Amino acid sequence: MQLTQGFADPAIDAARVFRIVLDAMSHPGRIVALPGIDAPAPCSPAAASVLLTLVDGTTPLHLAGAHDCDAMRDWVRFHLGAPLVGPQGAAFALGTWPALGPLSAYPQGSAEYPDRSATLIVDGAELRREGARLTGPGIAHEAFLTLPDVAALQANAAQFPRGLDILFTSGTQLAALPRSTRIGGA
Amino acid sequence: MTDYNFAYLDEATKRMLRRAILKAVAIPGYQVPFSSREMPMPYGWGTGGVQVTAACLVPEDTLKVIDQGADDTTNAVSIRNFFARVARVTTTEATAEASVIQTRHRIPERPLTDGQILVFQVPIPEPLRFLEPRETETRTMHALEDYGLMQVRLYEDIARHGEIARAYAYPVRVEGRYIMDPSPIPKFDNPKLDRSPALHLFGAGREGRIYALPPHTRVESLDFEDYPFTASKAAGQRCAICGAEDSYLDEVITDDAGGRMFVCSDTDYCATRVAAQAEDAA
Numbered sequence: 001m002q003l004t005q006g007f008a009d010p011a012i013d014a015a016r017v018f019r020i021v022l023d024a025m026s027h028p029g030r031i032v033a034l035p036g037i038d039a040p041a042p043c044s045p046a047a048a049s050v051l052l053t054l055v056d057g058t059t060p061l062h063l064a065g066a067h068d069c070d071a072m073r074d075w076v077r078f079h080l081g082a083p084l085v086g087p088q089g090a091a092f093a094l095g096t097w098p099a100l101g102p103l104s105a106y107p108q109g110s111a112e113y114p115d116r117s118a119t120l121i122v123d124g125a126e127l128r129r130e131g132a133r134l135t136g137p138g139i140a141h142e143a144f145l146t147l148p149d150v151a152a153l154q155a156n157a158a159q160f161p162r163g164l165d166i167l168f169t170s171g172t173q174l175a176a177l178p179r180s181t182r183i184g185g186a
Numbered sequence: 187m188t189d190y191n192f193a194y195l196d197e198a199t200k201r202m203l204r205r206a207i208l209k210a211v212a213i214p215g216y217q218v219p220f221s222s223r224e225m226p227m228p229y230g231w232g233t234g235g236v237q238v239t240a241a242c243l244v245p246e247d248t249l250k251v252i253d254q255g256a257d258d259t260t261n262a263v264s265i266r267n268f269f270a271r272v273a274r275v276t277t278t279e280a281t282a283e284a285s286v287i288q289t290r291h292r293i294p295e296r297p298l299t300d301g302q303i304l305v306f307q308v309p310i311p312e313p314l315r316f317l318e319p320r321e322t323e324t325r326t327m328h329a330l331e332d333y334g335l336m337q338v339r340l341y342e343d344i345a346r347h348g349e350i351a352r353a354y355a356y357p358v359r360v361e362g363r364y365i366m367d368p369s370p371i372p373k374f375d376n377p378k379l380d381r382s383p384a385l386h387l388f389g390a391g392r393e394g395r396i397y398a399l400p401p402h403t404r405v406e407s408l409d410f411e412d413y414p415f416t417a418s419k420a421a422g423q424r425c426a427i428c429g430a431e432d433s434y435l436d437e438v439i440t441d442d443a444g445g446r447m448f449v450c451s452d453t454d455y456c457a458t459r460v461a462a463q464a465e466d467a468a
Contacts, residue, residue, distance in 0.1 A: 013194035014242045018204045022242065023301075024210045026385045054208075056201050069441045092382045111329035114210040115218045137361055138400035140383070161363065165212045178212035180361070180400075 002071075003037035006052050006079045010050050017053040021167070024176040029134045029143030031127050031175045040071035046096055046169035047123045048075075054119075057081040062090035062106075065099025067123065075180055087118075094121045094171065097148035103156055107127045114161040117179075121167045125177050145175055147183070154183045193240040194272040196366065199223055203396070203454035205389060210398035215360030216328070217311050217395040226268075231261055232290055233391030236268070239288050242387070243269065243302060248276045250284035254395045254449035255292040262290075272292065279454050291354070293375040295455040298384035300401065306369040308390035311397065313357045321441035333365050336408065344413055352420070365459070368405075374419045376436045379405040386429040422441045423448040428459035 007013035017034055024032045039048030055061055057172075061082040063072060076082055087093060087105035100120060111116030131146040132153075147153055156179060158164045163179030193200070200219075206220040207453060217300045225233040239426040240314040240387045243249070249269050253262040265288060278284050288305040298304060314324045317335045327333065334356060343351045351355075356373035360366050368379060378401060379386065386399040399405060411417035426447040432457055435448040450456035 011197060012245060014197065014200070015192065018200075019242065019244050020384070022204075025208050054201060054205055056198060058198075058202070059205070088262050106403065113219075114213050114216060115206070117209075119208070134378070137403040138211075140402045142258045161216055165208070180212055180214055 003075060007037065007049060009057050010052075013049075014053045016175075021050060021053065021174065024167070024174055025138075025165070027138045027143075028136065028177055028181040029129070029139065029145040029175060031129065031145075031173055033180055034172050034174055036172045037116055040069070040075050041092070042066050042069075042074075042124070043072055044123050044169050046174045047121050047167075047171050048171065050121055050167060050174070051076070051080060051092070051094065053129055053137075055080045055082050057083070059091040060085040061087050062087050062093040062095075062118075064093060064095025064101065067095045067099070069151070090118050092119050092121065094123060097122050101150055102150045106164055108159060108164065109162045111162065114163075117164055118164065119165045119167065121169055125168065125170060127170050127173050128133045132183050134177075134181050135182060137180045138178075139181070145177070147177070150183060153177065157181060157183055190272045192245075192273060193269070194226075195223065195237065195240045195368075199237075200241050200247045201457050202239055206242060206396045207398065210387070210396045211385070211400050214399055214403050215364030215366040215397060216369075217390075217397045220396050222391045222394040227264070227316035228368055229392040230309065232265060232288065232307035234389030234393075234396070235288050235290070235305050235391075236389075237391060238284060238396060239265075239269065240273070242286060242305070243273045243275055247273075247285045248278050248283055248405050249273075249282065250278050250287045250327045250454075251289075252287065252292060252294070252452075252454075253290040254436075255294075255455075256453045258453060281452075291370045291372075292434070292451060293371055293378045294420065295450075296458075297368075297378070297453045298382055300369045300383040302381040304384055306371075306386065306388045307447050308367070308369045308388045308395070309392070311367055311388065311390040311393050311395040313355075313365050314345075328364060331363070332463055336365060337448060340353050340408060340410070344410070350409065350413060356415075357408050360399065360410060361404050365408070366399075367406075372419070372434055373407065373415075376407045376415070378403075381405075420448055424452045425456060428456045428463065429457070430459060 034046045036045040106118040134143040166177040253259040253268045281296040290307045355370040407415040429442040
């Protein structure tokens with residue numbers, strides 16, 4: 001078994017990655033750069049950095065599709081210790097958009113506890129500042145981001161305050177789409 | 187073992203806090219429960235704010251801490267020293283230089299900018315708590331957007347006192363959804379929350395709640411069409427030190443014969459103005 005290294009300096013690296021993710025989550029559609037770390041294919045360095053920063057033994061993780069490979073499972077066991085679960089019990093999920101499947105399979109939170117919903121890490125697709133128009137909290141006027149399935153994500157946003165929060169990762173890039181963001185429209 | 191972990195808290199705790207902060211940002215105005223830790227200071231001294239700050243800090247940060255607007259009070263000085271020691275961050279008293287500002291009950295007069303984080307210390311995060319003591323009930327009220335009770339309370343104020351008689355911790359509506367307690371800031375500061383380019387994070391340590399206002403979020407102070415919200419302060423007064431008429435003023439009793447003066451509550455704002463006036467005079 002060949003394991004790649006996690007953060008070189010865990011406390012400091014995790015702090016820096018969190019601040020970048022916080023910046024992205026506070027500015028939906030903003031494309032930010034994360035440090036490159038080694039992760040087992042097909043997981044991107046950005047997705048691996050997010051996992052190392054936010055996921056641990058208390059947060060069940062769902063690996064979808066090609067991300068659910070032996071190398072990735074070993075990496076998760078060693079670095080995170082997160083229980084690997086199906087979509088219905090996941091606090092975090094990692095995979096490509098097609099592999100993650102329908103959004104309704106994941107915990108959406110309840111009206112009383114909307115925070116008890118999953119965070120999806122959608123890995124792989126290239127991020128560009130074009131396509132769907134985003135407005136709402138964190139966005140001064142408007143932002144644009146390439147989205148995989150506008151109708152599904154609009155349905156997710158329509159559930160507010162329930163719903164999933166999504167981190168799109170590609171290479172060392174990341175952009176966030178919290179449930180509070182309105183998609184499309186004038 | 188002579189050193190603390192970076193930013194004092196252990197990594198598992200910081201991950202838990204960071205997950206809560208991200209959910210709070212994703213649901214503006216909603217209070218996310220978190221597992222509050224014992225901190226090396228008593229409740230009421232900003233344990234919630236300190237935990238949020240600890241979860242956010244990076245070594246490159248410049249930290250400012252204010253207590254009722256002042257940089258030089260015991261609470262502010264000790265929290266600043268605490269993070270200078272355990273997170274090795276630079277500290278400052280200048281609002282413009284700070285990347286993270288922890289505050290107790292004030293928002294700086296100088297407008298905040300994109301990239302700045304303002305961390306509030308919150309004693310009682312639930313705006314409905316004094317109307318309904320049961321957590322199960324207030325949680326349902328937030329879930330159902332059942333905020334009639336708050337409007338009735340404000341109406342009763344008008345019926346009894348002729349105005350909405352609340353000068354601080356004045357409730358706000360966030361993006362037309364959640365009613366939120368902006369922490370005990372004077373209502374003079376409420377308009378600064380609306381569509382601010384900075385990120386506002388609120389930490390309540392004793393109550394174990396974190397909530398947030400992302401940048402550019404719509405924040406309305408509750409009012410009635412015929413009794414609109416007004417951001418009041420000491421009427422007709424100006425700062426005795428710098429002469430400012432637009433800043434929030436503290437009333438200071440100077441003797442036992444009724445002597446008093448009004449001075450800026452924001453010490454950095456006041457000192458900056460005094461320095462500029464000295465430069466102009468020279």
